Amino acid sequence: ERSTKTAGAAGKAAGNFYDVPPFGNVTLLHMTDCHAQLMPIYFREPNINIGVGEARGKPPHLVGEALLKHFNIAAGTPEAHAFTYLDFEEAARRYGKVGGFAHMATLVKMMRDSRPNRTLFLDAGDTWQGSATALWTRGQDMVDAQKLLGIEVMTGHWEFTYGAERVKEIVEIDLAGKIDFIAQNVFDTSFGEDRVFTPYVIKEVNKIPVAVIGQAFPYTPIANNRFAFPDWSFGIRDEEVQRLVDEARGKGAQVVVVLSHNGTDVDLKMASRVTGIDVILGGHTHDAMPAPSIVPNKSGRTLVINSGSNTKFLSVLDLDVRGGKVADFRYKLLPVFANMLPADKEMAAYIEKVRAPYKDKLEEKLAVTESLLYRRGNFNGTFDQLIVDAMLAVQDAEIAFSPGFRWGTTLLPGDPILFEHLMDQTAITYGAATLNQTSGEQIKVILEDIADNLYHPDPYYQQGGDMVRVGGLTYALDLTKSHGQRISDLRVHGKPLDAKKTYKVAGWASVHPQPETLKPIWDIVAEYLRDKKTVKVTEPYVPQLKGADGNPGYTKI
Amino acid sequence: MARQTRMRTKSQDGATEILVLVNHPMETGQRTDPKTKEKIPAHFIQKMTFSLNGKEVAVADLGVAVSKDPLVGVRVKNAKAGDKVKVTWSDNKGETGEAETTVR
Amino acid sequence: VLAAEWPKDAFAAKSVDETLKSLYGNTSAAASNEIKIKAPIQAENGAVVPITVSANMPNVQAISLYVEKNQFPLVANLNCNGAEGYFSARMKMGQTSDVQCVVKAGDKLYTAKQNIKVTVGGCGG
Ligand SMILES: [Mn+2]
Numbered sequence: 001e002r003s004t005k006t007a008g009a010a011g012k013a014a015g016n017f018y019d020v021p022p023f024g025n026v027t028l029l030h031m032t033d034c035h036a037q038l039m040p041i042y043f044r045e046p047n048i049n050i051g052v053g054e055a056r057g058k059p060p061h062l063v064g065e066a067l068l069k070h071f072n073i074a075a076g077t078p079e080a081h082a083f084t085y086l087d088f089e090e091a092a093r094r095y096g097k098v099g100g101f102a103h104m105a106t107l108v109k110m111m112r113d114s115r116p117n118r119t120l121f122l123d124a125g126d127t128w129q130g131s132a133t134a135l136w137t138r139g140q141d142m143v144d145a146q147k148l149l150g151i152e153v154m155t156g157h158w159e160f161t162y163g164a165e166r167v168k169e170i171v172e173i174d175l176a177g178k179i180d181f182i183a184q185n186v187f188d189t190s191f192g193e194d195r196v197f198t199p200y201v202i203k204e205v206n207k208i209p210v211a212v213i214g215q216a217f218p219y220t221p222i223a224n225n226r227f228a229f230p231d232w233s234f235g236i237r238d239e240e241v242q243r244l245v246d247e248a249r250g251k252g253a254q255v256v257v258v259l260s261h262n263g264t265d266v267d268l269k270m271a272s273r274v275t276g277i278d279v280i281l282g283g284h285t286h287d288a289m290p291a292p293s294i295v296p297n298k299s300g301r302t303l304v305i306n307s308g309s310n311t312k313f314l315s316v317l318d319l320d321v322r323g324g325k326v327a328d329f330r331y332k333l334l335p336v337f338a339n340m341l342p343a344d345k346e347m348a349a350y351i352e353k354v355r356a357p358y359k360d361k362l363e364e365k366l367a368v369t370e371s372l373l374y375r376r377g378n379f380n381g382t383f384d385q386l387i388v389d390a391m392l393a394v395q396d397a398e399i400a401f402s403p404g405f406r407w408g409t410t411l412l413p414g415d416p417i418l419f420e421h422l423m424d425q426t427a428i429t430y431g432a433a434t435l436n437q438t439s440g441e442q443i444k445v446i447l448e449d450i451a452d453n454l455y456h457p458d459p460y461y462q463q464g465g466d467m468v469r470v471g472g473l474t475y476a477l478d479l480t481k482s483h484g485q486r487i488s489d490l491r492v493h494g495k496p497l498d499a500k501k502t503y504k505v506a507g508w509a510s511v512h513p514q515p516e517t518l519k520p521i522w523d524i525v526a527e528y529l530r531d532k533k534t535v536k537v538t539e540p541y542v543p544q545l546k547g548a549d550g551n552p553g554y555t556k557i
Numbered sequence: 558m559a560r561q562t563r564m565r566t567k568s569q570d571g572a573t574e575i576l577v578l579v580n581h582p583m584e585t586g587q588r589t590d591p592k593t594k595e596k597i598p599a600h601f602i603q604k605m606t607f608s609l610n611g612k613e614v615a616v617a618d619l620g621v622a623v624s625k626d627p628l629v630g631v632r633v634k635n636a637k638a639g640d641k642v643k644v645t646w647s648d649n650k651g652e653t654g655e656a657e658t659t660v661r
Numbered sequence: 662v663l664a665a666e667w668p669k670d671a672f673a674a675k676s677v678d679e680t681l682k683s684l685y686g687n688t689s690a691a692a693s694n695e696i697k698i699k700a701p702i703q704a705e706n707g708a709v710v711p712i713t714v715s716a717n718m719p720n721v722q723a724i725s726l727y728v729e730k731n732q733f734p735l736v737a738n739l740n741c742n743g744a745e746g747y748f749s750a751r752m753k754m755g756q757t758s759d760v761q762c763v764v765k766a767g768d769k770l771y772t773a774k775q776n777i778k779v780t781v782g783g784c785g786g
């Protein structure tokens with residue numbers, strides 16, 4: 001309960017809002033999944049984040065009012081806005097944009113100043129991807145921003161999509177001596193199994209040895225472009241985590257942290273199976289949880305923390321380390337409100353400089369939106385609806401599939417859609433727009449497989465993305481069923497899907513190599529937007545859900 | 558041209574793993590060439606024989622479900638540094654290969 | 662014994678039982694905790710699925726690997742004559758399937774299995 005106390009009412013002065021009294025003797029600062037968002041943005045949290053099985057109704061599978069109630073957050077406060085989608089447009093206009101590295105830098109400095117010589121700053125990854133400039137500089141703008149921000153240890157996921165060679169170049173040259181890139185679960189399997197990265201580090205913080213074990217996203221080769229790192233194998237490998245925890249303790253570590261890109265549900269399971277971890281600082285599922293989950297296991301308890309996405313939050317975990325172990329803690333997940341935190345001058349100057357060569361391209365006005373455009377949610381967002389609408393129109397397809405990525409920023413009604421905003425939804429290294437002949441039978445298999453990656457009752461089978469977004473296709477999804485049985489009533493433009501028929505299906509982000517002649521998805525959507533000039537998407541398509549009623553992770557909009 | 562056959566040993570707790578990697582297509586005979594539309598004939602390693610200091614210790618029979626560029630491992634006990642390990646293989650088309658190394 | 666012909670019939674068999682009969686003349690394999698399988702629960706690439714089998718019982722004579730849902734389940738068979746009960750390889754899997762390992766030791770058959778999921782993937786947080 002100590003950690004769920006909220007900072008106060010709306011309109012509170014910035015000084016008070018960010019006044020977090022120091023506690024203990026070691027402070028872990030943590031951010032994750034910024035997805036290369038250097039500038040302040042809007043980011044709407046989901047209204048559908050359904051937990052099934054054991055996870056039903058438990059954090060992080062809480063949305064809206066249910067989330068506020070669980071964490072004892074008053075409605076109408078800046079926190080209520082930061083952690084939920086409620087009254088999004090109105091609250092966003094009141095509290096302004098969130099994030100931005102210059103504002104984050106100020107907050108980090110505030111925390112460091114109030115806790116001199118006892119902080120360790122960790123980044124759980126998905127940092128080098130998610131914006132136009134990150135894509136165009138192959139992650140370099142973010143690598144340099146991380147160094148300036150003072151990140152000390154990181155792990156990864158989308159980082160790997162730049163390819164093995166580029167990742168090794170950054171880790172061995174740019175990060176050398178500055179940021180430890182750690183991952184216990186990445187092996188080169190070209191001839192046996194050889195670790196690619198340092199598995200863990202032990203850092204002296206305020207004279208206390210703190211071990212940090214790296215856990216990269218276990219399913220990177222399945223979820224992303226494996227062909228860019230064909231020799232690398234990942235996986236969860238929790239027996240190895242246990243071995244490393246024991247090894248680190250043996251070397252005198254008094255605090256053991258897993259810096260994880262597992263996703264919260266996988267972290268919760270890992271925390272129950274592996275003993276001796278004090279805290280898992282996690283990412284990947286973009287869950288902004290105001291308080292840690294406390295997981296008991298054979299010989300103690302582990303705090304599981306996930307720190308949201310899009311540079312919107314900074315986790316501050318104060319630890320009181322006494323008698324060689326963590327005796328107590330205080331925790332805050334601080335929203336980064338750009339209006340309440342002045343921009344750090346040095347970081348602001350860096351960002352301006354790194355964006356300058358691309359300014360004209362970034363600022364091309366493609367259209368104006370008359371409705372709220374967002375992505376995040378288990379099934380669809382209005383921005384994804386726009387993308388599949390564009391794919392159907394420009395590609396002249398019967399069906400469109402767009403991946404259920406959890407990154408992608410939000411625009412308010414009346415905002416111009418700049419090329420930069422489109423890239424915030426689409427900037428990946430394998431963004432080719434595809435057009436395939438796909439059988440009805442294959443379409444069903446694809447939907448069932450992805451639904452299973454999202455709703456498998458065992459978290460170790462979950463991949464942490466959302467359901468594929470569809471255009472031209474409607475269906476029903478039964479949350480109470482298992483693999484192969486969840487999807488029914490498939491229809492293509494109203495007519496029942498024929499298993500034997502082939503359909504013209506537009507897609508993008510294929511995880512297999514594609515011909516270089518294909519246009520990238522952003523060209524397809526830009527063409528659509530330039531042609532439309534104004535867009536309005538009020539209702540994103542959500543399948544008919546069975547078994548969702550009353551689930552605290554579900555609100556129908 | 559002979560196919561590359563590589564070998565490596567790893568000793569731990571009194572046991573030595575012998576790992577063999579062969580660059581080989583391991584064609585199943587089920588695939589169709591996308592250009593010519595013709596079936597690609599099966600072409601796969603069938604036997605891999607491991608020996609330690611000249612004595613055969615294991616023979617692996619492989620089928621088409623072994624992945625391209627087979628990586629096969631066996632383990633022997635009480636091998637000493639300097640012991641000679643050798644592998645030979647033969648495929649369904651009569652191609653053969655071998656490699657030799659010493660235990661590290 | 663080791664120089665025997667490549668077991669053509671076993672590799673052409675369409676079920677694990679049929680293969681066992683052909684390889685060992687016996688189909689009654691007892692489930693055993695002495696067999697440890699190290700393999701991913703989800704394949705990163707269905708064309709290259711690593712598996713390592715350690716058989717801790719004495720006198721291991723052979724270890725065979727099967728993907729039950731492949732058209733021809735037998736993947737490989739190792740005959741040991743001095744080597745330990747240990748075998749690692751990489752397998753092709755067309756779809757999610759149980760993978761079975763059968764160990765022949767002291768002229769008896771033992772078995773263990775694990776499910777390996779093969780999925781389309783392509784989404785992410
Ligand atoms: Mn991720």
Ligand SMILES: [Mn+2]
Nearest residue numbers: 033126284786
């Ligand atoms: Mn992410």
